[in-house]
Amino acid sequence: MVSGGNASSLPLVGGASEPTIRELSRPGRRASKYPKLDVPEVDFNHPAMKNEKAPLPEVSEHDLVMHYSRLAHRNFAVDLGFYPLGSCTMKYNPRFADYVASLGAYSNTHPATPSEFTQGTLEILNILESYLTEITGMDVASFQPPAGASGELTGLLIIKKYLENQNLSNKTEIIVPDSAHGTNPASARMAGFKVVEVATDDRGMVNIDDLHSKVNENTAGLMLTNPNTGGLFEEEILTISNIIHEAGGLLYYDGANLNAIVGVCRPGDMGFDIVHSNLHKTFATPHGGGGPGSGPVAVKSFLKEYLPGPIVEKSDTNFYWYTPENSIGRMHGYHGNFLVALRALVYMKLLGKEGLDTLGSYAVLNARYLSSKVSKYLPLAYNEPCMHEFVATVKDLKKSHKIKAYDVGKALLDKGFHSPTIYFPLIVEEALMFEPTETQTVETLDDLAESIQHIIEELCAPGVNLTDYPKNLPVGRPNELIPAKHLTVHWGDFELLELTE
């Protein structure tokens, strides 16, 4: 199958390792040049200063450029091939947004510049707030949280402070589904809550009976993503929100899976009180190899005064910063990841009404199609219509051929695709979680499904050594024990280890 999403044509020349920048360093070489000092030079001593120069690499600019370009060549990316990493929404990131974010008036502004000189920046945040609140069905937003996990913590601190102000300090328990992302319980613990897990039923949704048994007068709230981490829409969401609200708790929407529902339905209409959005997922800002993201938090108006501030407000004549009265306080040194927020607004403006109205639909369409194709070779975890992602399981192959989800993921790398997310959600045995996003073509989806078919045939053949996979990449499977045991985390650590052992 010829498809645009397959990266197996990448010319990864040869098999040699790339030296480190330190290994390329030679005394006396340099890439940098600074102007001569143009003020009168004075002799001075200061007790905080040192005499020796910093031990940084000494390389020519050409060596520097070649080294980091070669490293870039050793990295898979959305711009190279299909990246069906479930729960991460690895969609195409429009280059045009990078162009806008590079405009000097946005990118070269010091964060302490007063609002009278940054009206354009404040206007961007104000417009983006109106889009986000419309899409999520909320009223007001703060852009302080720099990532999704920070957004979660923000939401939980809002819940905590709100309940304290209602004299409900007894409410110390946050309910989290057993299928939730690890950040949910970690954030709840950081906010000082006790984590109570609610079970998932056979259909893959919140077990309503179990939820009833876990909710009581100490319930502070529920964290939920909808669709959930199994890629399924929580059909009983209105029942769930009633149960929590009747107990006096609040509902927190984890925006990890927002891509599925943009233009389809809104967390605010489902009963959620607080929503964080991952702008780097749903709104197509580049993931940057692990970040930066942006995790703005939007709330219903009764929680506005608890938001981390300052937030942007608009008067008749200008935009200004406003710190909410009962604010939980800052979550970031300044105003969150502004240039990420700007890129998200660029994406939304390019999509416009017609694009945003159908965004979730096309994300779901592609996932439903891919699940239909993949299910011919691998059983799905749940026999329910999926939303933007779906979970397959390798448990049968594990029984029959000792093939694990890990092995299928590794073999897929050889075929020119990134692996799906493996072993998540934790409640599905040998899980493979696929999220195609709306930007992949039908040929690419077919290509991936066919590759899975071939992989299974290949791995099931007699005499196959599973640990040989992947075979076509710069390196094979890493030994994960060495760094964990010996802390080889700085150059020289590993060589030292070889000398001593």
Place this chain on the structure above:
Amino acid sequence: MFVPHSSLDLNVIFDELDISSLDELFKHIPDDLLIKNGLDVEDSLSELEATKYFEDISNKNRNNLICFAGGGHYDVYLPPTVKSLTMRPEFMTSYTPYQAEISQGILQVLFEFQSLVCDLTEMELANASLYDGATSVAEAISVAINKTKRDSVVISSGFNPNTKEVVNTLIDKSKFDLNYIPLSDYLFPEDYEFTDEDAAFVVSFPHYEGSAQDLSNLVKKAQSKGVITICYVDPSMLGVLKTPGSMGFDIVVAEGQSIGTPLSFGGPTVGWFATKKDLARLVPGRIIGETIDNNHKKTYVMTLRAREQDIRREKASSNICTNQTLNAIGSAIHLSWMGPEGIYQVGYQAIQKAIYMKSQLIEKGFNVINNKSSLREFIVETTLPAKKIISEMGNRGFLAGIEYSENLLLVALTEKRTKDEIDNYVKQFSEVNNG
């Protein structure tokens, strides 16, 4: 837009799914919840229209103010070479290197970043980035609390007020005491006595006010009581300043913007976190390690994963998942570009220019209140309210500094500021102050 499907493609997909419209995808969602008439947003823009739209808004910012503001974020020269390498699409459009075999590029750059941060600060282990300087201070305090099981924190008041606010948000005040110690003559009091109830000693180097001191003795005193010592350092000054490691600190954190990232209105930037190996298992965030693959070939991989939220859940050392990798990549490339001589020039010239500017201000009769102890950043007294000075100077093309208090202005120099800019600033500043 960005959805590739033609009507022919849609026929293929609809056939496979046995549906005839997109609406049929959502029959299982309660009808009450479905959006009926679409979202209340404007129609789409083409790129041409969007260019004008976003340029028009950007023109409402006062562009090209000559920057004399610091407070953690500095207008250091960022070469296009560093920007363009950092923005290579293979770095920009990948995600966390969960699959090591296909992510060696990101993994090796992050390993180099960790190593460079360690070399520059004289520490043993750095992580692959946190959100920013402010949140890194809070994460470091959490490590100290977890390590010592103590609940009192000694923190210098010489921090950016925003940083203190972030610490106050993230450290649970119902369980832990945050004792802010006032500076004495713009330095941390050398005679401060720690107790064995203290979990952490947290200090900025230089202080927010721009003054700096050798902190070695305070570190020794704190450590003799079992206190974890945390240094928040200005990384772009590490070409000339003593390293936190040489002063004995246990943990070093930094706002890494000035190394590899444009000012960006404060975000995205990057938090640096480095420490000694005995604290390794309490460190927040990703850590990259060097190892070998199944053919004994050099390989990099994420390590000490058992600390992290996706494995440890509510017992994790932090909730951080998405971090600031791309900015960390920028830091690594910028450090390698600068080299020992470049980072020395960045620090040395900033200090020389500050000395010159202070002398010019003093000559005009202004009071630089920490003239002696300050390095690249200092506080000058204003005759009119500092807020008004900043506003007036803005109209004359300068970002004059940061309001420190009603009549005090915090002014920062970098190697980028020229003598002409400084002279012009001093002239305008005199005029503005003389009303």
